[in-house]
Amino acid sequence: MNKIIYILISLVLLSGCAKEEAVPVIVDFDFEVFNNDYSIPVQVVFFNRTEGGEEYEWTFEGGVPSRSVNRNPGVIQYDTKGTYTIQLFSTNQDGEQDSKEIQIQIDDPVIVDFKVTNQTDNFAPAAYTFQNTSSGASTYLWTFEGGTPATSIEKEPGEVVFTDPGEHTIVLEISNGRETYAKQHIITVAPFLVSDFEYTIAFDDDDFQVPAKVKFINNSISATTYDWSFEGTSVFSSQEKDPEVVFTQLGTQRVLLTVSNGKQTKTSSKEITFFSNTNLRELKDIKLGINTAHNANTVGSFYSIAKRKGYTSEEITPEVGSQIDLVFFGLNQAFTLNRFTSPDTMSGTTFEELQNPKNTIFINSLELCGCSASMTSAQFDALQNDSVFRNMVIEETSGGLQGFDDTKKPRIILFKTKEGKKGAIKIKDFVADGPNSYILVDIKVQKETL
Template structure:
């Protein structure tokens, strides 16, 4: 009996061990959108979190690919706007089965852009038309820094006006309900109109004696048109931006510049004083070196009347040679032998000979000249025009060409250029500086020969 009971119990235990427990399937999955960008094209990767599953079937409505039987299907791409179902069904050998369905919204691509068009010009008040070229957005928010209006929530805000000069930022922010984009551009309003000008007198007219040539430089701000009015000039009006004008009448003359830009008009008036033409030019404090100073290029011995410049040995070129009028030759710092020499007689000095020299007549020593030409220091100082110079007959004589020393200060040396202009050199000082010694002179010369 006991044996039979034992057998029955054993059979029951064996039957219980042979029966397996059924494993249920619980479907779950997650996804991640690349760059969180739901605007087409959209790429999504899915992560299968299902428990108990062995076989899987994915369905991607509107996706590429549209189906998959892999546990993890990889990347699915969506190329059209819409709301799509994603369905995952999982099963196992126990016959357990589960399904999960979700919906995902795919948006049109969001493009943000706008154009700014100046309607007339950028002078204040400046009006601009705003054209919105954005797409894929549902809401719009505009900010116009310093503009009227200052803000707008409509897609196309139309015209905006800016009155203050300077840079103004225009900002557009758009959204499709899930993503937000912004773009900023800048407009520049020109400064308020200012009328102003400068002038430069021609080098040869820098004493402002008439006729005097003046170059005007317009320094106005935000001007597009110009109206000039001149007193005492060869022309009375001009619409040029930077006119050149010759003034022919002495006295104080008004120059009026009126500027326009289509929105404003501004006027500026200035005066320039012009003087009687004395036909006399005075040049002061010229330093002419002795021969050693010239040769070492410390102080030049050559002088050009037209350039009003002293040239050293190294500065002389074939072109400059033709512009040299005066050559000073000082033998030493003792100033015992000095003379002015015509450029065409430079061979009489230690300087290099010119190839195309000018010819100038000199009277170095009036006291030895034996000629009618004579000019005292007081006469030189009192000269206000060229009348006295013009009356002189300047001729070279052997006595007049004699060297002079430094015993007479000041000394007057007379000369006449190749062009016939008569002049006088006033030697004010003999400056001992060793090999760099020099004389300090003033010159009065006719502007034009007559």
């Protein structure tokens, strides 16, 4: 009997020991914020790391969606700044349960921006103020390259002064404690003030004989006002940027330019020497080609005194033709027959007729002209003014129109233009260069008819 009772007790005990134990639930999860950007809108994905759970309930305060029963709820979006609680509750069939909650902070957007205001102008020293239009930040760091002060942690840094010309980089770096953004802006401080100028003299006055018209070209830097002072002219001052002045007095005349930009003032000066009016224009080393050189467009045979330029056949237009004063005709490279002829008389030459030509009187052969006019090479060289020409009578004669060869050198040719200006040509050389042969001459002629 006792043995039977022992066996029954053992079976009962064994049955109790075989009962299954309950599985515990241990809730855990983590998350990842897209681009690590906590500024709205914020997208968060949650990863369920729970062990032992079978059913789940997520609660997302402030999120969209705000609830989920999926093991992994996907992407939750937050559109409003704030601190929100995320909770995960989980159970299993054994009746076990657990939960976990965390908080997430959602920030306003972090936007970095600022405005730059120049206080007066950008001439050194240049002062600027800065308006901070950023949002979503709690700390600020300004860097002012070349500025005083060089840095600032204030939201509005106040006035900053830049003393060196050139480009200066301004950087604003902002942060909300988790995210940092920066923006830069470049300001340009104008170069230091410089007073400087140059001048050009009118084409007809380039011998600096009074009256002489001079154009002043202002090359000053960082200037806003100009104050000119002139000697030797009836216009003693000017506030124009690039004035034009006629000088009437002889000698060395001084010109001053004082410039300012409201912060600095600088002055520069130049001296210009003017001479008495000789009413004599001297043109040196002019080449006039024989007819083949002219027609081949290598050395022109036509010359304009007003333009002080020789022209080839290709360069002759109706406008140019009306300004020609001197025409040289050289028959060949041996210089056996040469003469100057009036622009309105092309007969006996190989040149085409000019349109609206001038009439110029020439004395090619002083020895044959049978006239009172005369001049030697030495007298030509000695001319310092037009006094010899004033009383000289230059008339066209058949003898004076006769051509010449190269046996006499130098040779003097006298002429009178359509405007009545009298002058002389000195043939210095006959240069043989095949079909491109030419004569080399100096010319002295009245500037104005008196």
